[in-house]
Amino acid sequence: MHPVMETIIRTVLSFVLIMIITRILGKHTITQMTYHDFVSAITLGSITANIAFNTSLKSWNLTVALLLFSSIAFLITLLTLKSRKLRKVLSGKPTIVIEDGKILEKNLRKLRFSLDTLNQELREKDIFDIGEVEFAVLELNGQVSVLRKPEYRQLTRRDLALASGQRTKFPIELIMDGRVVEENIHQEGLSPEWLDRELEKRDLDVDKVCYAVKGTNGSLYFDLYDDRLKHPIDGMH
Numbered sequence: 001m002h003p004v005m006e007t008i009i010r011t012v013l014s015f016v017l018i019m020i021i022t023r024i025l026g027k028h029t030i031t032q033m034t035y036h037d038f039v040s041a042i043t044l045g046s047i048t049a050n051i052a053f054n055t056s057l058k059s060w061n062l063t064v065a066l067l068l069f070s071s072i073a074f075l076i077t078l079l080t081l082k083s084r085k086l087r088k089v090l091s092g093k094p095t096i097v098i099e100d101g102k103i104l105e106k107n108l109r110k111l112r113f114s115l116d117t118l119n120q121e122l123r124e125k126d127i128f129d130i131g132e133v134e135f136a137v138l139e140l141n142g143q144v145s146v147l148r149k150p151e152y153r154q155l156t157r158r159d160l161a162l163a164s165g166q167r168t169k170f171p172i173e174l175i176m177d178g179r180v181v182e183e184n185i186h187q188e189g190l191s192p193e194w195l196d197r198e199l200e201k202r203d204l205d206v207d208k209v210c211y212a213v214k215g216t217n218g219s220l221y222f223d224l225y226d227d228r229l230k231h232p233i234d235g236m237h
Contacts, residue, residue: 006055007052007053007055010051010052010053010055010059011052011053013051013052013059013063014048014049014051014052015052017048017051017063017066017067018044018045018048021044021066021070040069040073043069044066044069044070044073047062047065047066047069048066050062051063051066076090081177082177084176084177084179084181092140093140094137094138094139094140094145095107095110095111095137095138096135096136096137096138096170097111097113097118097136097137097138097144098118098130098133098135098136098146099134099135099170100134100135101130101131101132101133101134101149103115103118103130111138113138118136118144121136121143121144122136122144122146125144125146127146127148131149132148132149132152133146133147133148133149134147134148134149134150135147135170147170147216169214169216169217169218170216171213171214171215171216172184172185172187172188172213172214173211173212173213174195174212174213174214174220175195175206175209175210175211175212175222176211177210177211178206178207178208178209178210178225179206180192180195180206188214198220202222204222204224208224208225208226209222209223209224209225210223210224210225211223
């Protein structure tokens with residue numbers, strides 16, 4: 001086969017394969033680059049490039065390697081959906097870097113995250129005074145999420161009915177993927193019995209709850225596996 005024609009065929013093949021694999025792995029691989037997503041993206045890109053341009057290696061061998069690695073990445077994605085502990089190991093966990101307007105230097109050092117980078121992230125959110133920040137969290141994808149102090153937030157109609165001077169607390173995750181997050185419950189000074197009572201009030205079982213969180217104002221939010229929506233929206237049209 002002519003070298004130019006071989007290159008064309010291999011390039012088309014690599015493009016089709018990587019498009020199919022990306023669709024299978026899901027949108028989060030593109031938008032939420034966690035540790036294992038980053039490694040997967042680099043490796044898949046390298047193998048795909050070799051399929052397209054490295055004519056010294058057999059395309060069949062490279063294709064097998066690409067499919068095998070994609071299967072491993074897909075399997076890891078499924079496992080992390082089912083296991084929160086594995087998710088922490090492979091993807092890490094969000095880290096608080098500012099609390100009540102105070103920078104948590106130890107957390108920044110652990111993350112190797114500089115003050116210059118932190119200030120840049122805050123400025124991109126139109127925050128030039130760290131004292132305005134109630135909480136800042138470095139997310140798994142490297143972005144910083146910010147919760148302003150109540151006095152610096154935009155006023156809503158609901159706020160007009162709330163008493164002022166109430167200190168905001170950080171949201172506490174109580175249940176994730178149908179399992180109680182015991183470390184969060186104990187850290188907040190709560191008890192499993194308290195959670196059982198709250199579930200009983202709502203006639204719920206733990207295994208029916210996908211996600212439960214105690215919000216910034218102390219209110220409880222429960223999201224069930226059975227959303228009871230007749231026509232759930234599965235995407236933008």
